Amino acid sequence: MRQRMRREIRSGDYEFVFAGNGIEALAKLREHKDIDMVLSDINMPEMDGLTLLEQIPSVDPNVRSVVVSAYGDMKNIRTAMNRGAFDFVTKPIDFDDLRITITRTLETIELWRSALESRDKLVVLENELSLANRMQQSILPTSFPESDSYQVFASMEAARDVGGDFFDLLPIEGGRVGLAVADVSGKGIPAAMFMMSSRTLLRGAAIGQSDPSKILREVNQLLCENNDTAMFVTLFLGIFDPETGEFVYANGGHNPPVIFRADGTPSLLPTTDGIALGIFPDIIFQENSITLAPGDTAILYSDGVTEAENVEGEQFELDRLYEVFAEAPPRDARTATDDVLKAVNAFADGAPQFDDITCLTLRRGGGAE
Incomplete structure (x- = not known):
């Protein structure tokens, strides 16, 4: 041999x-x-x-x-x-x-x-994705306010590879409520970790503060201080006063919400200047406000809604979001959220979901029920 x-x-x-x-x-x-x-x-x-x-x-x-x-x-x-x-x-x-x-x-x-x-790598990846998904779901609110004066409901359908969407409800002094929808860059465990940090900083910055632009500025400063991963988060924050219907908001590079008036007329919330958080410190976030009349509804969402694709590669886009309530305005927050998610899934018709799909609905009580 x-x-x-x-x-x-x-x-x-x-x-x-x-x-x-x-x-x-x-x-x-x-x-x-x-x-x-x-x-x-x-x-x-x-x-x-x-x-x-x-x-x-x-x-x-x-x-x-x-x-x-x-x-x-x-x-x-x-x-x-x-x-x-x-x-x-x-x-x-x-x-x-x-x-x-x-x-x-x-x-x-x-x-x-x-x-x-x-x-082995696939098993590790699957375990990481499962952990990231559990981390993501663990920080989302599971109970929502529902009264004669206003209703809130939100839901998120996580993509298989786990993006970084989250939503939150923040108690604000004077009986007001803060509504946040955010989307962290990246996927998997890093996105989940950055998402949890962003959410924790957001809740901390909102303590004793009722100015959404100042809250976003503080969160941005803190994210920029220790951001070795160079990740960022888009974040919309609105503060709603159930007594007056005033909705004060600031936007950190996120999709602007859609307002459906009580008669079903849709419009985009007027934009404010502001880029994603975690990129540049010392950013000033502009603030704006509108008044929601009885029966008006605000739909907050992530780009997983408007950028959802069908098998032909077409995107859902804003026009189809408007069409969800073309025949009748939203009746209540829970049904409105469900209707949006059902419409997105029906449009996708089995096409792979590459991003989290998040929708949060605020409806002021009164108006046509």
Whole structure:
């Protein structure tokens, strides 16, 4: 064997470890953890090749075995294959054929290792995505205000690879409520971590503060101070006063909400200057306000709504959002949110979802019910 394979040995293609029987072979396997394959005769003293085949997996289940058998000995060849042999060669040995068999076996081992590595990476990825999804869901409110004066309801459908959408309700002094919808850049665990930081900072900045522009400015400053990941978050924040219907807001680069008046007339909320948070410090966020009359509805959403695609690659866009309530204005916050999500899913019609789909609805009580 050494003489016939001297070229491969000199070039470093193969390195052989020799054993006189099956017992010695098992000892060599335990000693040399880097052995990839075993080439074994069936007929050996003390422990034959068929018994060796049964024992190899207990030492290293990833080793592949090739058996050497007498020409025409199909009974032993079948037994060897049933016991886990990868391939066989027959006597007298054709060394050109043996080289091909060894090469094929080693290539298969490399493919197997690559498949195992890919599987392990996939398992890790799946676990990370599952964890990120749980992190994302854990920070979302699960109870919503519902009274004669106003209603709020929100829902998010997470993409499989987990984006960074979140929404939140913030208690504001004077009986007012803060409504936030945000979208963090990136996917997976990093996005989930940045999302949780953004949400925590938002809630902290809102304590004792009723000015949405100042809240966004403070959150932006804090995000910029420790942002080694260079991630950012778009964030819309509105503060609603149920007594007066006043809706004061500031926008950090997020999609502007849609207002549906009580008669069903839609319009985009007037924009304010402001870029995504976490990019540049010392940004001044402008503020604006409108008054929601009884029966008016504000739809806050992420770009997962308007940029949802169908199988033809068309996007949902704002016009289709307007059409959701073309026949009748929103009746209540929960139904309105559900109607938007149903319309997006019907439009996508099974096309892959690449981004989180988030919708938050605020409806002022009164008007046509």
